[in-house]
Amino acid sequence: MSSAYVSRINQLDALQLDEAILRILQNRVQDIAKLFTPGTVESWSPEINATVRTLIWIFAFSKGKSTFGQRLLDLTYANLTTKKAILFSFISVMTKYLEDKYMDPNRMMNNTREKMIKKYLEKIANLIHLLSFINLLMFLHRGIQPSILERILNISSQSVSTSKPRNIGYSYITRELLWHGLVELFTIGLPMINFHYLKRYLFKFWSRPNKIMKNSIIPTMTIYTKCPYCNENPVLPRHSGCSHIYCYYCMMAHFTAAKTFNCYECEIELHKDDMKVYSPPWSN
Structure with a gap:
């Protein structure tokens, strides 16, 4: 050796x-x-x-x-x-x-x-x-x-060279500092961006909201029902005045930030006081 x-x-x-x-x-x-x-x-x-x-x-x-x-x-x-x-x-x-x-x-x-x-x-x-x-x-x-x-x-x-020092220039250090700074910025900033809200805001320009009167349709949940916010099957389904059913956490997150918000599908204004647990029609 x-x-x-x-x-x-x-x-x-x-x-x-x-x-x-x-x-x-x-x-x-x-x-x-x-x-x-x-x-x-x-x-x-x-x-x-x-x-x-x-x-x-x-x-x-x-x-x-x-x-x-x-x-x-x-x-x-x-x-x-x-x-x-x-x-x-x-x-x-x-x-x-x-x-x-x-x-x-x-x-x-x-x-x-x-x-x-x-x-x-x-x-x-x-x-x-x-x-x-x-x-x-x-x-x-x-x-x-x-x-x-x-x-x-x-x-x-x-x-060949046992004691050759490593030469690190200022340009290398600058790139490393810039890169780590960007990584920290994205790591902290990205979780704070509401991408669902941005997507809904962009889609609103070319989509026409359904003109449905509040409380005019009783919400009905099937195996194909999706939460308008997360686009997944509703977990602990809730509704609040329109025909669309949300996850409890998706709807409660909006009502925690504000007392009202517009439905992501039909644009009807939903109120926290109208929030109800979904129950199938045959259970009534």
Whole structure:
């Protein structure tokens, strides 16, 4: 293990960055392949991907003892020799090549030999997945060698700069303060906005209220009845002079703020003194 501590998240991020760099280059190759006749390049995709991976490892290890993802995070391999670098690159390329060549569900197996190879590779892949899971548990416990290949070759990551201070500019602090200020504003302000009232106020411009005389219709509740305020089935149903039935809490909330308010459906003025418990007509 290296003398300089390397956080687990940085080591995992380095692996993710390597995969992201590979995907970017593969996407560029696919864009170039679109210029050729359809089907010409697709049949050689495993070989092309293997070539791209080989070039990435050659350029990475020829400049030092770290991958491109590690360099972005100021990491390097502590005890990587030339022999280990070659084995690391070869095993990484060949495992992915065999996976693309024989285990891709989009590729058709042409003969019995390829089907047998696929069968054996699937068993080996299952074993590798099991070993990778065990290695992940060991990595979470010890904090070194997140990939099984690193553990096999006995290489581990270390930090290039152990005492590099973090430089935080005023622009970063300003953005953080602005963002947290907006979060606090929305957290406090949004619950105070009555969205139901705003929706009703907007709908009032193009909807025509029903001209119904107060107490002219006896309210009737069915399974389809909705509270005009919350648009849900009324809970502890109440009415107060019109044909519409409210939840107790919806109506009482309005009457707590004011003695009267206009019905959300028919615009009839409702009074707190007229508030009654709804009872079915057959119960009278």
